[in-house]
Amino acid sequence: MWVVGSGQLHYSVPEEAKHGTFVGRIAQDLGLELAELVPRLFQLDSKGRGDLLEVNLQNGILFVNSRIDREELCGRSAECSIHLEVIVDRPLQVFHVDVEVRDINDNPPVFPATQKNLFIAESRPLDSRFPLEGASDADIGGNALLTYRLSPNEYFSLDVPTSNQQVKPLGLVLRKPLDREETPELHLLLTATDGGKPELTGTVQVLITVLDVNDNAPVFDRTLYTVKLPENVSIGTLVIHPNASDLDEGLNGDIIYSFSSDVSPDIKSKFHMDPVSGAITVIGHMDFEESRAHKIPVEAVDKGFPPLAGHCTVLVEVVDVNDNAPQLIIKTLSLPVKEDAQLGTVIALISVTDLDADANGQVTCSLTPHVPFKLVSTYKNYYSLVLDSALDRESVSAYELVVTARDGGSPSLWATATVSVEVADVNDNAPAFTQSEYTVFVKENNPPGCHIFTVSAGDADAQENALVSYSLVERRVGARALSNYVSVHSESGKVYALQPLDHEELELLQFQVSARDAGVPPLGSNVTLQVFVLDENDNAPALLAPRMRGTDGAVSELVLRSVGAGVVVGKVRAVDADSGYNAWLSYEVQPETVSARIPFRVGLYTGEISTTRALDETDAPRHRLLVLVKDHGEPALTATATVLVSLVDSGQAPKASSRASLGATGPEVTLVDVNVYLIIAICAVSSLLVLTLLLYTALRCSALPTEGECTLGKPTLVCSSEVGSWSYSQQRRQRVCSGEGPPKTDLMAFSPGLSPCAGSTERTGEPSASSDLSGKVGCSSILFIYIIIYFFLKDIFNYSQGPNSFIHFSRNPA
Numbered sequence: 170m171w172v173v174g175s176g177q178l179h180y181s182v183p184e185e186a187k188h189g190t191f192v193g194r195i196a197q198d199l200g201l202e203l204a205e206l207v208p209r210l211f212q213l214d215s216k217g218r219g220d221l222l223e224v225n226l227q228n229g230i231l232f233v234n235s236r237i238d239r240e241e242l243c244g245r246s247a248e249c250s251i252h253l254e255v256i257v258d259r260p261l262q263v264f265h266v267d268v269e270v271r272d273i274n275d276n277p278p279v280f281p282a283t284q285k286n287l288f289i290a291e292s293r294p295l296d297s298r299f300p301l302e303g304a305s306d307a308d309i310g311g312n313a314l315l316t317y318r319l320s321p322n323e324y325f326s327l328d329v330p331t332s333n334q335q336v337k338p339l340g341l342v343l344r345k346p347l348d349r350e351e352t353p354e355l356h357l358l359l360t361a362t363d364g365g366k367p368e369l370t371g372t373v374q375v376l377i378t379v380l381d382v383n384d385n386a387p388v389f390d391r392t393l394y395t396v397k398l399p400e401n402v403s404i405g406t407l408v409i410h411p412n413a414s415d416l417d418e419g420l421n422g423d424i425i426y427s428f429s430s431d432v433s434p435d436i437k438s439k440f441h442m443d444p445v446s447g448a449i450t451v452i453g454h455m456d457f458e459e460s461r462a463h464k465i466p467v468e469a470v471d472k473g474f475p476p477l478a479g480h481c482t483v484l485v486e487v488v489d490v491n492d493n494a495p496q497l498i499i500k501t502l503s504l505p506v507k508e509d510a511q512l513g514t515v516i517a518l519i520s521v522t523d524l525d526a527d528a529n530g531q532v533t534c535s536l537t538p539h540v541p542f543k544l545v546s547t548y549k550n551y552y553s554l555v556l557d558s559a560l561d562r563e564s565v566s567a568y569e570l571v572v573t574a575r576d577g578g579s580p581s582l583w584a585t586a587t588v589s590v591e592v593a594d595v596n597d598n599a600p601a602f603t604q605s606e607y608t609v610f611v612k613e614n615n616p617p618g619c620h621i622f623t624v625s626a627g628d629a630d631a632q633e634n635a636l637v638s639y640s641l642v643e644r645r646v647g648a649r650a651l652s653n654y655v656s657v658h659s660e661s662g663k664v665y666a667l668q669p670l671d672h673e674e675l676e677l678l679q680f681q682v683s684a685r686d687a688g689v690p691p692l693g694s695n696v697t698l699q700v701f702v703l704d705e706n707d708n709a710p711a712l713l714a715p716r717m718r719g720t721d722g723a724v725s726e727l728v729l730r731s732v733g734a735g736v737v738v739g740k741v742r743a744v745d746a747d748s749g750y751n752a753w754l755s756y757e758v759q760p761e762t763v764s765a766r767i768p769f770r771v772g773l774y775t776g777e778i779s780t781t782r783a784l785d786e787t788d789a790p791r792h793r794l795l796v797l798v799k800d801h802g803e804p805a806l807t808a809t810a811t812v813l814v815s816l817v818d819s820g821q822a823p824k825a826s827s828r829a830s831l832g833a834t835g836p837e838v839t840l841v842d843v844n845v846y847l848i849i850a851i852c853a854v855s856s857l858l859v860l861t862l863l864l865y866t867a868l869r870c871s872a873l874p875t876e877g878e879c880t881l882g883k884p885t886l887v888c889s890s891e892v893g894s895w896s897y898s899q900q901r902r903q904r905v906c907s908g909e910g911p912p913k914t915d916l917m918a919f920s921p922g923l924s925p926c927a928g929s930t931e932r933t934g935e936p937s938a939s940s941d942l943s944g945k946v947g948c949s950s951i952l953f954i955y956i957i958i959y960f961f962l963k964d965i966f967n968y969s970q971g972p973n974s975f976i977h978f979s980r981n982p983a
Contacts, residue, residue, distance in 0.1 A: 180231065181269040184239035189232050192222065192268060196229025199255060199264050203229050206257075214254040218242070221251060222268060231268075239270045240307040247309060261502065261515050265548055274312040274365020278304035280373035281431045285359075287341070287377045290475050291349040292384030298328060300338040300480050302431045302466075304361035304371050314364035320357050325377075327359070338466070338482070341375070349379040380475025383421045387413040387469035387479035394483045400457040401490045408440065408449040413469035413479050421473030429466035429480070436465055440485075449483060457489040458524045491529040491578025496522045497586040499572070505591035508560040516542065517588055521550040521574045529578040537571045542590070544572070554588065562592040563629045596634040596688025600626035602696040609664075609700045613672040614707055621655075624662040624696055626684035634688035637662075642681035642695060651680050655700075664698065672704040673746050706802025708746035710754055712810050723793075723811035730784045730816050738769070741776040741810045743798045751802035759795040759809070769814060771796050778812060790816050 180193040196203055201211075206226045213224050223234040243249030249272075255264040281302050289299065306313040317339060319327040325341045341357075355377040362370045389411055396409050415422040426447035428436065439453035440463070449465070465483040470476045500518040523530040534552050536544050541558040554570070568590040575583040602624065609622045628635040638659045644651045655678070657664050664682070678700040685693035726739040745752035756776040758769075768788060770781050778794065794812040799805050 178264070178266040179269065180266065181271055182233060182237065183271045183273050184237050185273060185275055186233045186237060188234060192231040192233065194229060195224055195231040195255065195266065201229065201257065203227070209257040209259050212256040214256065216252050216254065218251050222253065231266075237270055239272050240276065242270060245307070245309060263518070263547065263551075272309050272312055274308055274363060274367070274369060276307035276312075277369035278306045278315055278361035278363055278371035280304045280359075280361070280371055282373065284374040284376060285431075287375065288380050288475055289343075289347060289377055290380040290382065290384055290477060291347040292382070293343055293347065293386075295343055295346060297343040299325075299341040299343075300466075301340055301359065301375070302429075303339040304373070306363050308363065308365065312363055312365035315361045316364070318360050318362070320359075322355065322357055324352070324355060325357065338480075347379045353379050355379070383417060383471065383473030383475055383477050385416040385421065385471075386477030387415040387424045387471055389413045389467075389469065389479055389481035392481050394481060395486065396483065397486045397488050398451070398455060399488045399490050400455045401492055402451055402455055404451055404453075406451045408451060408485060409483055410446065410448045411467055411481055411483060412447065413481075415469075415471045415477070415479075417471060417473060417477075421471050421477075423472040424469045425472065426467065426469050429468050432466055435460075436463060439463065440465060442467065455487055457487045457526070458493065460487065462486050489526045489529060491525055491576060491580070491582055493524040493529075494582040494584045495532045495574035495576055497572060497574050497584055498522075499586055499588055501588070504589075505593040506556065506560065507593045507595055508562040509595045509597070510556055510560065512556055512558065514556040515553050516556065516590060517554040519544070519552040519554060519572060519586075521552070523574075523576050525576065525578065529576055531577040532574050533577075535573045535575070537569075540568055540570060542568070542570060560592050562594045562631070563598065565592065566631075567591045594631040594634050596630055596686060596690070596692060598629040598634075599692035599694050600628045600637045600684035600686055601694060602626045602684065604696065606697040606699065609698060610703055611666065611670060611700055612703045613670050613705050615666050615669055617666070617668050619666050620663050621666050621700065622664045622698065624657070624664065624682050624684070624698070626662070626694065626696070628686050630686065630688065634686055636687040637684050638687065640683050640685070642683050644680060646675075646678065646680075654678060655680065657682055670700075670702045672702045672748065673708070676702055678702065704748045704751055706747055706751040706800065706804070706806060708751075709806035710743040710745045710798040710800055710808040712798065712808055713742040713744065723813045725813045725815065726778070727815050727817055728780075728784070730786070730788070730818055732780055733783045734780050737777045737779045738814065739778040739812060741771065741778065741796045741798065741812065743776065743808060743810070745800050745806075747800065747802065751800055753801045755799050755801070757797050757799070759797050767792055767794070769794060778814070784816060788816060792816075 178193070178195065178198050180195075182190065182192050196206060196211075201209075206229065211224065211226060213222070215221060220234050221237050222231060224231050237251075239249050242251070249270045251268045251270060253266040253268060255266060256262070285301060287299055289297075303317070304315055306315060317327055317329050319325065319341075324343065324345045324347065326344050328340045328342045330339065355375075357375040357377065359373050359375055360370055361372070362368050390413075391411075394409050394411055398406070398408065411426070413424055413426070415424055424447075425444050426442055427444060428440075428442055439451065439455065440449050441452045442449050447467075447469070449467075463485040465485065466480065467483055468478045468480045470478040498520045500520075502515060502517055504516070506514065506516060519534065521532045521534060523532050532550055534544055534546075536542060536554075541556060541560060542554055543557040545553045545555055547553050554572075570588040570590060572586045572588060573583055574585075575581050607622065607624070611621050615621070624639060626637050626639075628637055639657045639662045640659060641651060641655065641657055646654060652667075654667060654670070654675075655664055656667055662682075662684075670678070679697065680700075681695045681697050683693055683695050685691050724739065724741070728738045732738065741756055743754055743756075745754055754776075755773050756771045757773065758771050768780050768782050768784055769778055769792065771778050771794070776796070776798070778796075792814040794814060796810045796812055798808045798810060800807075
């Protein structure tokens with residue numbers, strides 16, 4: 170916060186004081202502790218006056234550091250002071266101190282020249298006055314109050330003007346008639362003494378040459394002419410036309426005008442006087458700020474011999490015009506500005522100056538509109554640029570502020586200065602992903618360390634606050650840690666699979682990646698990745714162990730010779746651990762084993778071995794079939810099963826094959842009976858299922874409150890695999906892992922649900938006991954129905970397929 174020092178300190182010090190001269194106890198007078206001067210960054214600014222004054226930070230004393238010359242600092246100004254700014258930090262404070270420089274009598278009076286030559290005709294009457302250029306003293310006040318004395322002589326006395334006749338020059342007054350023949354020359358000494366202590370003096374030699382003849386000097390209308398000129402007057406402008414007259418005639422009455430011989434070079438550079446007409450014109454630049462008045466000594470000299478001269482003074486007063494624009498000085502204190510900076514924070518200090526006077530030098534400052542900053546006036550022409558409203562670097566990262574200073578002249582002049590304010594970033598934005606969830610598909614058996622996906626999060630902050638690093642949100646995937654499966658690069662966000670993934674073990678891997686910036690404090694966000702492991706055909710079909718197996722691993726089947734065409738005599742059973750088409754199996758007899766005499770074929774998709782024709786006595790008693798089991802993957806994988814079919818007569822068949830002999834005698838009747846049984850079983854099971862669902866719905870609705878609206882929920886079937894599979898392995902269980910909870914089975918059935926009743930929850934806040942009971946009864950009933958269906962169908966199919974058959978389930982609903 171900006172705190173302005175109350176009031177203003179005043180000190181005084183004599184000029185030409187020695188180094189180390191005590192000025193004042195500035196720290197004590199400002200109410201500052203000595204111990205806090207260095208920590209608070211005590212600064213002393215003398216506004217361009219160099220290092221004239223310094224402060225001892227150990228004792229807080231303001232002392233003279235280098236030579237102070239009042240005349241060099243302020244010229245002949247009556248008041249002379251050094252303005253100091255004291256700036257301390259934490260909190261920021263500014264104090265203003267004025268140190269008055271007192272004048273000492275260190276400058277003696279000085280005449281324009283060491284010798285003054287005067288030519289005076291002997292015919293000049295008594296009391297004639299001859300002007301002299303007085304001495305000047307660079308000091309002020311009493312030190313510059315001069316007194317003059319003339320060396321003793323009998324011809325001239327010194328005429329010193331009174332205080333109210335300062336414009337009237339110093340002069341010599343003739344007290345005794347001159348006689349050139351008696352005294353052709355006079356040597357006088359004029360001494361000027363100032364009023365200081367000790368007194369200082371200056372002298373000039375006055376050489377008077379006595380001339381003869383021409384006894385009438387030119388005379389001006391007035392001894393003093395006053396003219397006012399604006400400082401922007403153009404070159405060639407007429408200032409004044411002083412007029413002088415001479416009573417003599419001829420050459421003694423012809424007048425030549427000129428400036429006095431001892432006029433300053435500055436007057437000669439700014440004005441010109443016509444020697445014939447006496448007109449004074451402007452030839453140089455007039456500047457009010459440089460000099461507010463010009464005193465021009467003018468003389469008119471006739472052409473007589475000796476020439477006589479008349480004198481007057483032209484006083485030119487320069488009138489100020491608004492020709493100086495304000496000047497801006499900006500001190501930047503605290504840049505860049507943090508976007509969370511508090512309101513009122515001081516950004517910069519601004520000082521304004523205008524060299525013009527009065528209204529032309531009165532300056533007002535303004536700031537660019539619609540910015541979160543404002544100007545606060547602190548002292549005279551000093552301003553502070555402070556924060557006025559909250560900053561947001563992500564909206565505006567920098568401001569170009571224009572400070573305008575305008576004076577009160579007519580027309581007014583102005584100046585502008587630009588302040589570049591950079592807004593420093595703070596960590597107020599967390600990294601953000603473009604999506605809250607990503608779905609990734611990866612083929613199984615990937616090489617370890619392969620790149621599977623890249624996450625990317627953006628951060629609206631800058632520099633280290635926008636430097637995003639990525640990491641895994643560690644969780645358990647079953648019995649193992651997530652970091653055993655995947656990793657993420659901390660800088661690039663690339664996700665790598667650390668080990669080959671197996672679709673048969675893990676179909677879905679769900680985890681989170683965290684993005685965190687490098688700010689203080691760090692901010693972060695998470696994104697969910699669902700990695701689906703796609704199946705590859707990496708498992709060959711596996712043959713299931715038959716009930717009857719020979720010594721060489723072949724499957725043995727006994728078939729009655731009386732079996733007709735189309736009768737199933739055996740079955741090749743195989744499963745594939747893959748899914749989808751990769752697990753869809755087909756069966757075929759290898760071509761090299763097929764001959765025209767073999768009366769058997771195998772079902773393309775069932776693996777059932779059936780007769781192609783009725784068997785007769787000519788068929789060989791034993792047939793060897795090589796069945797090729799092939800999946801539909803790319804490339805296809807195969808397995809080979811050997812089936813030994815033995816033909817036996819009716820009397821040789823074991824008891825276990827009696828059902829097959831009955832099939833041989835009356836296959837058509839058996840098939841018809843089986844179809845009837847199947848139809849009856851399907852109808853009975855369907856009716857029982859519908860009845861159970863109706864009973865479950867009635868129990869649920871009767872348990873709900875009468876008030877409120879209840880809606881029967883839609884049953885939902887959730888399968889973990891969209892592709893499905895064509896076979897089922899009893900030795901494997903598929904798992905879908907998301908990093909949370911136990912593994913999920915391949916097929917989940919959810920019982921129908923009812924939406925909660927608004928009226929009931931508002932009264933009690935919890936479900937009723939009858940609703941829980943009905944839900945348990947419904948779930949138990951459906952499970953009971955599924956068990957009945959399973960065993961009933963199993964018995965029916967086993968009965969219809971023969972003693973060596975068992976049911977074969979497929980994971981694919983088709």
